Amino acid sequence: MPPLALFGVALALVIVAILLLRVHAFLALIGAAAFVAILTPDVTLERAAVDRGLSPAAAARLAHTPAGERVAESFGRTAGQIGVLIVMASIVGTTLLDSGGADRIVRFALGAVGVARAPAAFLASGFLLAIPVFFDTVFFMLIPLVKATRVRTGRHYIYYILAMIAGGTMTHSLVPPTPGPLFIANELGVGLAMMTIAGCLVGACAAGAGFLFAGWADRRWPVPLREPEAALAELERVAAVDVGELPPLWLALMPILLPIALITGQATFGTSEGGAVWQIGLRLLGEKNAALAAGALIGVVTLWKVAPARLKTSIGSALSAAGVIILITAAGGAFGAALQQSGLGASVEALVTTHDLPVLPLAFLLTVLFRTALGSATVAMITSAGALSGLAVGTELGFHPVYLALAIGCGSKPIWWMNDSAFWVITQMSGLTEREGLRYLTPMSVIAGTTGLAATMIGAALFPMAG
Numbered sequence: 001m002p003p004l005a006l007f008g009v010a011l012a013l014v015i016v017a018i019l020l021l022r023v024h025a026f027l028a029l030i031g032a033a034a035f036v037a038i039l040t041p042d043v044t045l046e047r048a049a050v051d052r053g054l055s056p057a058a059a060a061r062l063a064h065t066p067a068g069e070r071v072a073e074s075f076g077r078t079a080g081q082i083g084v085l086i087v088m089a090s091i092v093g094t095t096l097l098d099s100g101g102a103d104r105i106v107r108f109a110l111g112a113v114g115v116a117r118a119p120a121a122f123l124a125s126g127f128l129l130a131i132p133v134f135f136d137t138v139f140f141m142l143i144p145l146v147k148a149t150r151v152r153t154g155r156h157y158i159y160y161i162l163a164m165i166a167g168g169t170m171t172h173s174l175v176p177p178t179p180g181p182l183f184i185a186n187e188l189g190v191g192l193a194m195m196t197i198a199g200c201l202v203g204a205c206a207a208g209a210g211f212l213f214a215g216w217a218d219r220r221w222p223v224p225l226r227e228p229e230a231a232l233a234e235l236e237r238v239a240a241v242d243v244g245e246l247p248p249l250w251l252a253l254m255p256i257l258l259p260i261a262l263i264t265g266q267a268t269f270g271t272s273e274g275g276a277v278w279q280i281g282l283r284l285l286g287e288k289n290a291a292l293a294a295g296a297l298i299g300v301v302t303l304w305k306v307a308p309a310r311l312k313t314s315i316g317s318a319l320s321a322a323g324v325i326i327l328i329t330a331a332g333g334a335f336g337a338a339l340q341q342s343g344l345g346a347s348v349e350a351l352v353t354t355h356d357l358p359v360l361p362l363a364f365l366l367t368v369l370f371r372t373a374l375g376s377a378t379v380a381m382i383t384s385a386g387a388l389s390g391l392a393v394g395t396e397l398g399f400h401p402v403y404l405a406l407a408i409g410c411g412s413k414p415i416w417w418m419n420d421s422a423f424w425v426i427t428q429m430s431g432l433t434e435r436e437g438l439r440y441l442t443p444m445s446v447i448a449g450t451t452g453l454a455a456t457m458i459g460a461a462l463f464p465m466a467g
Helices: 003-020 025-039 042-051 056-063 067-098 101-113 115-129 135-153 157-174 179-188 192-220 229-240 249-269 277-285 288-306 308-341 344-355 359-374 377-394 401-411 421-430 434-462
Strands: none
Touching: 003 025, 003 308, 003 344, 003 377, 025 067, 025 308, 025 377, 042 056, 042 308, 067 101, 067 179, 067 249, 067 288, 067 308, 101 115, 101 135, 101 249, 115 135, 115 157, 115 192, 135 157, 135 421, 157 179, 157 192, 157 377, 157 401, 157 421, 157 434, 179 192, 179 308, 179 377, 179 401, 192 249, 192 401, 192 434, 249 277, 249 288, 277 288, 288 308, 308 377, 344 377, 359 377, 359 401, 359 434, 377 401, 401 434, 421 434
């Protein structure tokens, strides 16, 4: 079976398994990986391995390795590369929430810009908090504050909600250590410092476009706060919590900013062989696993100081959440590796070069297709990265592979609709109807994603070999 046809059948199996049969994403992806591995002929395996740079002897050994062993090896390699990072990021996020640090950051943002500019505060808070915290968790944490602010101001409810979503969803898909961008950076050979900086820049453009849409939608279709009396009383209590009971701002920000500073500093200043203490420290602590561990340690200490009785439960919750994400991401890595071994990379490369297709729009549209069909941004990014990773190493792109990673990340935004779990989380918790969800969330996802693609293409044109 030709690689493109094999890919199409495998993708159809994943879609049917997840959407129709309600199979867990881990089982769907690992099953698709096994399907592709079993149906890939030995001669194709060997040729694809040589194309990826393996020696003829190593390629021959791979061709004679059983399909199950190849899938397991790829699964383990991906888990080894990103497992510790996901665990540490999960600990950072959970301790940030449970210690009140996230609440402190939002309160500071609201205080800095004033209640009149609360939408901008929610935009910035969502953007920052979604770097180490999964988007669903960010939404759970911020929606009570959104409602409390609405009680205080009496207006702009949908503006607050959409602004927070615009910020949080973009870093969720563009900035490590969130699993999607972490995976595609690793798959395409992009350094975490480069992915973080570029992701923040493109994410800011995309989030800004979403923010403009949020303001326009609020003026055109305002939404009331639909809460019973008892819930309104609880919102008043949330709004009245004394900021003095929360951790100081510098401590709340440390688990997020320290890993970013260490990784960026190591990439910028710590790569030389200098013997200065600060260079040695950067080489040691700027390594991605160590940097995230430092942020997690600060988060743990903060929670221990604020609420020591909750520490064990909080860490247990973080580890449980991380375990599921690692399984799905590693299964996606096995699926991507099986696709590479099937010769898909060479087929996509030939398709691009033969028909002179623009790579970045192609990557964006392919990911949009996967996101719309599968309903998961992370799974869409993993699938696209597996299909397109050959382009990052097998051709002369003419630009840094970070732009390919960004195009995939932006493509994971459209199109939000009813097969996406986040669609239901947002509508149910904010009191929106399904029709309102389609009116607000779907067009904003398209606007933010396409704006991100435009920013990515401009960056690739002006600074093609950035970094």
